[in-house]
Amino acid sequence: MKLAExxxxxxxSPATIKYYLREGLLPPGRRITATQAAYTEEHLRRLRLVRALIQVGRMPVATAREVLAALGDDALDHHMRLGAAVWALPHGPEPDEGDPAAVAARGAVDELLERAGWDFGREVGDESPAYRMLVAAVAALHRLGYPCDTAHLLPYARSAGQLAVADLDLVEEYEREEEQVEAAVALTVLYEPVLLGLRRMAEAEESHRRFG
Amino acid sequence: MKLAExxxxxxxSPATIKYYLREGLLPPGRRITATQAAYTEEHLRRLRLVRALIQVGRMPVATAREVLAALGDDALDHHMRLGAAVWALPHGPEPDEGDPAAVAARGAVDELLERAGWDFGREVGDESPAYRMLVAAVAALHRLGYPCDTAHLLPYARSAGQLAVADLDLVEEYEREEEQVEAAVALTVLYEPVLLGLRRMAEAEESHRRFG
Structure with a gap:
């Protein structure tokens, strides 16, 4: 298809697509004349992913480029390619290792992984940006004196486990491996605001039930 | 207690506390000399909430001030005060009503509320910023051609329902009504990164199980 299509x-917009092409976020089309190129369904799919990262994920272009680079690493198996692409996403603040709250948070998170039976997470530990994101988030709760013991966190881990089943079911709706890897990244980002909106609506529902 | 304590x-830091006092995010202490004031446990609690909103929620001072104002509206019953405070939080982009994707998203969300049995949400509808947040998020999925039918959303709504039970259980660990309202706001904000981190870890766990 041509650029217009x-x-x-x-x-x-065509201007934005040209910008993404210049920035290397989209591979070049197949040149058909001096001024025109042809694009494929793969370009369309990649373009949707780029929009998801930049518009919904609010990622800088340089970060989006890193995420896209991680998608294409053929040296990895399927599980590792899914993981590598999601690991390249921004994960927010890092834990401050000098902070006693971060030490306490790490203890609570490690105990949580054990109790939830997340053996892969225990094995990978600190290497995982999601683990460090979680430690930083729990440290903030701890520092501010809000409840965040393993017992408090466990119901959230159980719900996260169910969410992950739904997430991977969505990913497996795609047939080809490279589509699955792209979808894993896009859906991780795009379902975050869905989830936060649903949680706030469900809180109102539950508050109405208890106090309404 | 004095400012130093x-x-x-x-x-x-004392400088930041003074800044919050000037900006009206903290009520003034009880003046004891020309240069010193005494602060209470309530100041400490309020200060923790302000930090949660500004540092973790990354809210501008003006937004934090609105959230705090909503906490203190005595004209509302307990359920409505909890709701009003959470409604004052930032909810991200609004749906673009001219966009066909937003119309489709609204249809999917309305059907979802019916199937999930969220009667309070159906009654409040568009008035709720969480509802509009959800419509905007689903519209982005729709626009980009990713799966977001009611059937796709339903497992997320069920998990959100369980999260809300955990959220309200945490809120009810506080005894006094005003503590509960403050905790509802703080925990809504502070548990968002916890939840997103746990989801990414659980995704890695589930991916390892399926493809590892």
Whole structure:
């Protein structure tokens, strides 16, 4: 398809598509004349992912480029490619290792992984940016004196386990491996605001039930 | 307690506390000399909440001030005060009503509320910022061509329902009504990164189980 059709089908303006091409977020099309190139369904798919990262995930172009680079690492098996791409996403503040709250948080998180039976997470530990994101978030709760013991965290871990089953079911709706890896990244980012919105609505529902 | 003790117990510097006092995020202490004031446990609690909103929630001071104002509206019953305070939080982008994706998203969300049995949410509808947040998030999925039918959303709504039970259980660990309202706001904000971190870890766990 030509640039105009790629623009129409994606809802992204030609000027923005050209910018993404210049920035290396989209691979170049197949040149057909001096001024025109042809784009494929893969370009459309990649363009959707780029929009997800930049518009919804609010990622800088350089970060989006790193995430896309991680998608294409053929040296990894399927599980590792999924993981590598998600690991390249921004994960927020890092834990401050000098802070006693971070030490306490790490203890609570490690105990949580054990009690939840997350053996992969225990094995990978600190290497995982999601682990460090969790430690930093729990440290903030701890520092401010809000409840965040392993016992408090466990129901959240159980719900996260169910969410992950739904997430991977969505990923497996895609057939080809590279589609699955792209979808894993896009859906991780795009379902975050869905989840936070649903949680706030469910809180109102539960508050109404208890106090309404 | 004096300012120095308030600073030590909260981990917030005296200069920052003075800034919050000037900005009206903290009520003034009881003046004891021309240059000194006394602060109470309530100041400490409020200060922790302010830190949660500004540091973890990354809210501008003006937004934090609105959230705090909503906490103190005595005209509302307990359920409504909890709701009003959470409604004052930032909820991200609003749906674009001219966009066909937003119309489709609204249909999917309305059907979801019906199937999940969220009668309070159906009654409040569009008035709720969490509802509009959810519609905007689902519209982004729809626009980009990722799966977001009611059937896809339903498992997320069920997990959100369980999260809300955990959230309200945490809130009810506090005895007094005003503590509960403050905790509802703080815990809504502080548990968001906990939840997103746990989801990413659980995804890695589930991916390892399926493809590892």
């Amino acid at each position: 790629l623009s129409e089908r994606s809802g992204v | 308030l600073s030590e117990r909260s981990g917030v």
